[in-house]
Amino acid sequence: MNEILAVAGVVIKELYRRKDFYVLFILTVLICAIMGSVNIFNDNQIIRYLKELCLLLIWISSLVIAITTTARQIPAEREQRTLLPLLAKPLSRTRLILGKFFGCWIVCGLALICFYAFFGALAASREHQWPLLNYSQAAFLHWMALGAIIALALLGSLVFAAPSSNATICFAFVVAIMCLGRYLDLVALSLHEPSRSILYAIYFAIPHLEIPFELRNLIIHDWPLVGWTFLGLEALYLLAYTAFFLVAACLVFRRKAVN
Amino acid sequence: MSNRRTIWLVLAALFIFCFGLAANLQPQFQSLENSRRQSDNFFKLLLGDSSRIFANSFFIKADAYYHSGYYPTIFDNNEAFKTPHMAEDTGAIASHNQGDENSFMGPPRNWIDAFSRHFIPNRHTHLDEGGPTDDLSKSSEVREILPWLKLSAKLDPENIRTYLVTSYWLRTRLHKVAEAEQVLREGLRNNPDDPQLLFELGCIYFEDYHDLAQARNIWEAGLRSWSRQAPGIPQSERLKLTNENFDSRYVFERLQTHLAELEEKAGNRVAAIAHWQQAALASPDPKDPQKHIDELKNKNPHL
Amino acid sequence: MIKNVMSPILDIQNLRVEFPTRDGKSPIKVVVRNLTLSVNAGEVFGFLGPNGAGKTTTMNVMLGFVNATAGDILLFGTSVRLPIARQRIGYLPEMTYYYKFLTAEELLRFYARLFRIPRAEAARRIDWALKLVDLEDARRRLIKTYSKGMQQRVGLAQALINNPDLLILDEPTSGLDPLGRMKVRQIIQRLKDDGKTVFFASHELGEVETVCDRVAILHEGELRAEGRVKDLVAQHQCNLEQVFLRVIGCQN
Numbered sequence: 036m037n038e039i040l041a042v043a044g045v046v047i048k049e050l051y052r053r054k055d056f057y058v059l060f061i062l063t064v065l066i067c068a069i070m071g072s073v074n075i076f077n078d079n080q081i082i083r084y085l086k087e088l089c090l091l092l093i094w095i096s097s098l099v100i101a102i103t104t105t106a107r108q109i110p111a112e113r114e115q116r117t118l119l120p121l122l123a124k125p126l127s128r129t130r131l132i133l134g135k136f137f138g139c140w141i142v143c144g145l146a147l148i149c150f151y152a153f154f155g156a157l158a159a160s161r162e163h164q165w166p167l168l169n170y171s172q173a174a175f176l177h178w179m180a181l182g183a184i185i186a187l188a189l190l191g192s193l194v195f196a197a198p199s200s201n202a203t204i205c206f207a208f209v210v211a212i213m214c215l216g217r218y219l220d221l222v223a224l225s226l227h228e229p230s231r232s233i234l235y236a237i238y239f240a241i242p243h244l245e246i247p248f249e250l251r252n253l254i255i256h257d258w259p260l261v262g263w264t265f266l267g268l269e270a271l272y273l274l275a276y277t278a279f280f281l282v283a284a285c286l287v288f289r290r291k292a293v294n
Numbered sequence: 295m296s297n298r299r300t301i302w303l304v305l306a307a308l309f310i311f312c313f314g315l316a317a318n319l320q321p322q323f324q325s326l327e328n329s330r331r332q333s334d335n336f337f338k339l340l341l342g343d344s345s346r347i348f349a350n351s352f353f354i355k356a357d358a359y360y361h362s363g364y365y366p367t368i369f370d371n372n373e374a375f376k377t378p379h380m381a382e383d384t385g386a387i388a389s390h391n392q393g394d395e396n397s398f399m400g401p402p403r404n405w406i407d408a409f410s411r412h413f414i415p416n417r418h419t420h421l422d423e424g425g426p427t428d429d430l431s432k433s434s435e436v437r438e439i440l441p442w443l444k445l446s447a448k449l450d451p452e453n454i455r456t457y458l459v460t461s462y463w464l465r466t467r468l469h470k471v472a473e474a475e476q477v478l479r480e481g482l483r484n485n486p487d488d489p490q491l492l493f494e495l496g497c498i499y500f501e502d503y504h505d506l507a508q509a510r511n512i513w514e515a516g517l518r519s520w521s522r523q524a525p526g527i528p529q530s531e532r533l534k535l536t537n538e539n540f541d542s543r544y545v546f547e548r549l550q551t552h553l554a555e556l557e558e559k560a561g562n563r564v565a566a567i568a569h570w571q572q573a574a575l576a577s578p579d580p581k582d583p584q585k586h587i588d589e590l591k592n593k594n595p596h597l
Numbered sequence: 598m599i600k601n602v603m604s605p606i607l608d609i610q611n612l613r614v615e616f617p618t619r620d621g622k623s624p625i626k627v628v629v630r631n632l633t634l635s636v637n638a639g640e641v642f643g644f645l646g647p648n649g650a651g652k653t654t655t656m657n658v659m660l661g662f663v664n665a666t667a668g669d670i671l672l673f674g675t676s677v678r679l680p681i682a683r684q685r686i687g688y689l690p691e692m693t694y695y696y697k698f699l700t701a702e703e704l705l706r707f708y709a710r711l712f713r714i715p716r717a718e719a720a721r722r723i724d725w726a727l728k729l730v731d732l733e734d735a736r737r738r739l740i741k742t743y744s745k746g747m748q749q750r751v752g753l754a755q756a757l758i759n760n761p762d763l764l765i766l767d768e769p770t771s772g773l774d775p776l777g778r779m780k781v782r783q784i785i786q787r788l789k790d791d792g793k794t795v796f797f798a799s800h801e802l803g804e805v806e807t808v809c810d811r812v813a814i815l816h817e818g819e820l821r822a823e824g825r826v827k828d829l830v831a832q833h834q835c836n837l838e839q840v841f842l843r844v845i846g847c848q849n
Contacts, residue, residue: 037710037713038710038711038713040710041707041710041711044707044710045696045699045707048698048699048703049696049698052698053698073441075440075441075444076440076444076464076468076470076473076477077470077473078437078440078468078470080437081437081438081440081441082438083359083438084359084438084441084442115694115697116690116692116694117694117695117696119660119662119688119690120688120689120690120693120695120708120752120755121711122660122661122662123660123661123683123686123688123690123765124683124708124711124712125680125681125682125683125684125711125712126680126711127680130680217407217410218367218369220403220404220407221369221403222369238406239404239406243406243410245410246409246410246413247413249410249413249414250413250414252363252414252415253363253413253414253415255363256359256362256363256415256425256426257362257425257426257427258362258363258415258426259426259427261412261413262412265409265412265413268409269409269413292662292663293662293663
């Protein structure tokens with residue numbers, strides 16, 4: 036565990052010494068500030084459109100941070116030849132992968148805390164209330180979803196040659212799931228065999244990342260809390276996919292030549 | 295040294311040439327600009343006709359906000375949402391909704407669908423009825439639909455439906471009469487003499503400002519505009535009880551009905567009876583205007 | 598220090614490494630053929646060969662970067678397939694690149710954690726290593742601001758952070774100025790005096806002849822010569838460079 040945390044620590048240092056997070060955070064704040072300053076019929080209590088915009092920007096920013104940070108971990112180590120002195124230490128490849136994963140995941144968690152704190156402050160400025168439990172549920176599931184995405188990107192970084200192609204494919208895959216994942220079975224119904232069966236199989240096989248993504252609507256429109264049992268089950272569901280992608284990544288990396 | 299002087303001279307010559315060219319082309323530019331005045335809307339310039347598609351999307355988005363996010367997508371059964379409820383509830387738009395608005399998603403299709411429904415809005419509510427909390431003290435949260443309506447109006451200024459819906463909610467739920475009037479006037483700038491917009495504006499003067507004279511002027515202008523809408527088609531033809539005539543009849547009836555009430559309030563019973571008689575021509579149930587006529591005649595037997 | 602003559606520190610047993618070819622002319626390419634070699638404790642061992650001889654591949658197998666097709670390598674009696682085999686080694690690659698966003702101190706602390714060195718001990722060793730390679734003044738600067746020579750020295754420091762019993766160096770003096778080379782030779786000598794074992798690959802035969810106790814010469818994946826430097830030089834009646842050329846078949 037010590038080695039895993041040591042590797043994770045290096046990833047965290049990398050993130051806060053790069054500019055990515057700060058740029059995205061400032062961009063989010065600026066866009067929200069500009070949109071919040073629009074006068075809508077002299078009513079300064081209108082907030083939901085701003086909450087929706089802010090949450091959308093948070094999701095976009097978190098995906099950018101998660102995927103781009105993860106996609107470059109192993110390829111950058113290989114390209115910059117820092118991988119060799121690293122693996123020359125008593126560090127197994129599995130622990131290296133786990134260290135990279137935890138580093139990226141913790142980094143995303145820290146970023147999410149900053150983003151959601153800003154979101155809470157923004158909402159409270161007009162709503163004058165702090166539904167902390169609701170925000171915590173959304174942030175927690177968001178973080179769990181990012182875990183699955185990071186594990187996927189890590190696997191992709193070992194399969195695809197270039198970080199850019201890995202990042203593009205991950206983005207496309209994740210966005211497609213978020214937009215269409217819920218409705219693939221409906222689309223399948225309208226097709227003939229064998230397309231129908233293939234699409235059904237895809238529907239059940241993919242990680243349904245649209246579930247944490249659509250939780251935003253409950254936050255935006257002040258719906259009550261999600262049941263804690265269901266929250267726990269969803270977290271387990273996402274963890275299962277995370278574990279699956281990580282195991283696959285470890286198996287692929289063990290067979291890969293590193294020089 | 296001579297190189298530097300040459301560079302400055304060339305720059306000066308270029309500047310003079312550009313200035314002269316701009317001055318020479320100015321009259322042509324002005325005439326072009328005037329003929330393109332209709333496209334001074336930034337969004338229309340940017341998006342062209344597709345701005346209407348965006349406008350419609352944002353109008354639907356406002357209705358989704360009206361339902362606190364519980365809204366059908368293109369994959370769901372949206373028979374009960376063909377006419378946005380926030381527009382239907384204003385009474386200004388005819389409804390084409392059918393089916394069950396409470397369960398457009400249908401029963402869960404599989405365990406994933408069943409499980410995911412715990413993470414999305416899953417109950418039919420209206421913001422003006424308290425939203426998800428059913429707390430009527432929060433009915434003013436209907437304000438949340440306004441940004442999308444404002445955006446929709448900007449993108450498609452020729453769609454009067456947006457102005458009607460916006461002004462209704464501003465006036466009735468949020469008690470922002472001045473803002474509602476501004477919205478209607480903006481609608482009239484983009485859609486001159488539209489009878490529906492004139493009707494709503496007249497309502498503001500009648501019900502909120504209690505300015506009977508101005509309300510009368512506006513409604514009568516609305517009637518004149520209604521008459522001019524279909525030149526060559528007789529009024530009787532336009533007031534026939536057919537589906538095609540529904541909107542036209544509806545506007546005419548509302549204008550005549552409200553003018554009748556205004557004249558009653560002003561004590562002009564003759565004018566009031568005349569308007570009720572006109573309203574009866576358009577009403578699907580003529581007994582109601584006739585009842586008002588009978589009441590007025592009973593109060594004044596010589597009429 | 599009593600040298601352990603019973604079991605070698607590094608034991609290469611019938612190592613064979615094959616790679617699939619991409620040109621399609623032959624199905625596989627044999628890079629290392631049945632290499633058997635051992636290095637005893639306290640030796641400075643030179644691993645020589647022309648480019649493409651299989652030196653780097655052998656070292657890659659030693660460090661666990663590549664899997665052997667057949668045979669095995671034992672480090673301190675443990676197969677190199679196990680990460681724990683690398684607990685007592687230090688490795689300096691030929692091209693030294695480290696995390697540019699870290700300082701030298703942070704880098705060494707990171708590697709010390711990988712070796713599970715306790716914090717207090719790690720702090721002591723970091724101070725010692727940085728002093729040894731003359732990087733004390735630059736310890737808190739980001740590595741991206743370092744010159745090539747400084748990066749090479751950071752590499753040496755990270756190779757020594759765990760006080761290794763076996764130091765594996767790949768072209769340690771590559772790219773260094775004469776002063777830098779002298780420092781490296783001094784460090785190797787000092788390690789030898791401390792009873793450490795050094796295994797290094799180099800093309801600088803003059804340095805190898807000065808520093809090494811034994812050498813092995815590899816050519817086309819096969820071991821062509823092995824033995825003490827003095828013995829080889831005496832046997833062929835010429836300097837090490839000429840012995841090298843003769844063994845690989847470039848000189849009579």
